Amino acid sequence: MAEKIVAGRTIQVNEEGYMTNPSEWTREIAAELAKEEGITLTDKHYAVLEFIREKALAGETLTIRKIGTSGIVDMKEFYQLFPGGPLKLASKLAGIPKPTSCV
């Protein structure tokens, strides 16, 4: 566990850089964290991040398919917005814990 100053605020992050306190999240923090990943956030990105936060904070398990059927983006667009591992990356930028898959 470590502290990090992002967009002028102190946030708690774990060793992989995931925020551990979702309530510390702001849109500005997301933008800064995205920059570190080489991404400039657009309205579409924010719409996905808000969706992820809403679902995660309601205790729902998120999957790529759930986001791809959300009506905000399809799966292809989700990959384009958050290249590589979209769910992991989007979770990181949304200030929620790293998604864990059930076995």
Add this chain to the structure above:
Amino acid sequence: MKNILILGAGTAGSMMANKLSRVLDKKEWKITVVDPASTHYYQPGFLFIPFGKYSRKDVVKPTEKLLPRSVELIKSEVETLFPGENKVVLKDGKSLAYDYLIIATGARLAPEETTGLLGPLWQKDIFEFYTLEGALALADRLKNFNGGKLVMSIVDMPFKCPVAPIEFVCLADDYFKKRGIRDKVEIYYVTPLSGAFTKPIAARMLNQVMQERNIHIISDFYIEHIDNENKKLVSYDEREVPFDLLTIVPLNKGADFVGRSKIGDELNFIPVDKHTLQMPQYPNIFVLGDAAAIPTSKAGSVAHFAGEILFENILHIIEGKAPAEKFDGHSNCYIEVGQGKASLIDFNYDTEPLPGTYPVAGIGPFKLLDVTRINHWGKLAFRWIYWYFLVKGRALPVSAHMSMKGKKVVS
């Protein structure tokens, strides 16, 4: 007269029908089971069929033979559930009222959800082994496969028996060695996960098992479509994996009536309280087995352990008491790794698979997270336990709750 209605006569549904009919007074309670299938399958046995180790007769029994005589079996599909009205409507329009409902309609394969999966190569060079027919067709194809790229891939989580694809590639390694053509076959394991398995300690063991067998793991691969013409998998991030023979776990979904009744998630699995298996808005509806959206494996062992808890709870609830027990997510699976050996994992919502002994601390006879011959015998013996004890709802000498006794805490 009160009604308990059970949807589904698979592992979970049959077990509950047997358990409840044994203790409930038949003058007061009527138990009805709804399932369109005449055949009950021993699904863990499907894994052995592609390699000619099991045949049809080893994995089938008539559905009604596994249910008690006092239970009425209606062979029909469910059209819609009206949870607010305590009513289920069947395909032919017949309506069934219930006091308590157990939904045990499991998971089904949805190959239609992946572009190109049901294309010209389906059942020619692309197979699944989660149905009897699929496993038998794959057995025929494997006999004529003399070399090239064998790719085992998984479309998405969650899916039934999450260790089965790992077992499949290990048994394939064995099979080709026995045929003397292992050097002509490349085996690939393609998964949307970041590794062979999700839980770190077990993943380490399984990665090593696969490495020793020269099985290549391609991770974080999320299939966008299957190119039949050029015989390759294409991912959403535009990576490609070529294949000569593809075995695939298609997307798993819950029953269609779940979607029609608007009680499920985007995959038609039903969110429930993970400890009591009750639907939050409808405390007289329970979801048992693969049909439930709970954070543990979709596996027979989970249906069994959760069923033991649910049985106790239902007996409390019908007497107007609160549920007495909490399901802890206990799951337990043998993992066949070929060469006549198997591993065993035992875990729950909070504890990942750890090394040790099972079910008796310090004695076993089974070794957790280790690869042994006796674990393999355990897996084979399990078929008899399944038919004569588990589905029949008879007690087994293992605890429904996961136990830390016999486990070694490692990191």
